[in-house]
Amino acid sequence: MSAKREMIDVYISGELFQVPEGSTIISSMEYAGFQLKRGVGCREGYCGACATVYREKGDYKLKGGLACQTVVTDGMAVAMIPFVPAEKPTYDLNELEADVSTFTKLFPTVFRCVSCNTCTKACPQEIQVMDYIQAIIRGDIERAANLSFDCIRCGLCALRCPSEIVQYNNAILARRLYAKYLAKKSPELDTRLKELDECKYDKEIEEVKNMPKDKLSEKYYSREIKIS
Ligand code: SF4
Numbered sequence: 001m002s003a004k005r006e007m008i009d010v011y012i013s014g015e016l017f018q019v020p021e022g023s024t025i026i027s028s029m030e031y032a033g034f035q036l037k038r039g040v041g042c043r044e045g046y047c048g049a050c051a052t053v054y055r056e057k058g059d060y061k062l063k064g065g066l067a068c069q070t071v072v073t074d075g076m077a078v079a080m081i082p083f084v085p086a087e088k089p090t091y092d093l094n095e096l097e098a099d100v101s102t103f104t105k106l107f108p109t110v111f112r113c114v115s116c117n118t119c120t121k122a123c124p125q126e127i128q129v130m131d132y133i134q135a136i137i138r139g140d141i142e143r144a145a146n147l148s149f150d151c152i153r154c155g156l157c158a159l160r161c162p163s164e165i166v167q168y169n170n171a172i173l174a175r176r177l178y179a180k181y182l183a184k185k186s187p188e189l190d191t192r193l194k195e196l197d198e199c200k201y202d203k204e205i206e207e208v209k210n211m212p213k214d215k216l217s218e219k220y221y222s223r224e225i226k227i228s
């Protein structure tokens, strides 16, 4: 039999609940009876859908985190945020240059960066957000693409930026430009695309689609990762 867990106080949108110690914000909200239909995705820290703000007992600071990864503490006050409004121009990648002029045109706000580093401190992925923004400003698209590679688009950086910069949309543009214009061509990718055209993996894909969750998880975590 599992040991009984202590209960702690958590304020959810201003209302007091007792939830099991060690719960994440998401699991404590569900324990309290909330049915979460929006602002929740993979629950594993990858999708970036569950950005949440909270305050810990006795601490005036408003903090941000992913609700699926942040463990509640006694007396914590939490509030889900619906979404982060984002400057999001549409563009045709084929018509863009892989240099700073593209950002001047599409994201002029990026040049308002005051180098306060608030975005880096806000990032749950520990990405050097300010550094990738500065790389964009210098026109170093490759560095911006590499530094922002693990961005999950949670929006917490943009939420805290005093200059109203939407870092993650700048970052995805940098990665797109890098992939299309600057990255070395990969012969492996060409081979794989050809294999897909030839339906080489159709049978395997069907097997994966019908696999029980535990087997799928085992297969995923035991996969071979090639780092070149
Ligand atoms: S929070 Fe905004 S202004 Fe501050 S370093 Fe990051 S991008 Fe620049």
Ligand code: SF4
Pocket: 048, 122, 123, 124, 125, 126, 127, 129, 150, 151, 152, 153, 154, 155, 156, 157, 158, 167, 168
């Ligand atoms: S860079 Fe911004 S949007 Fe991306 S993971 Fe970090 S805080 Fe979230």
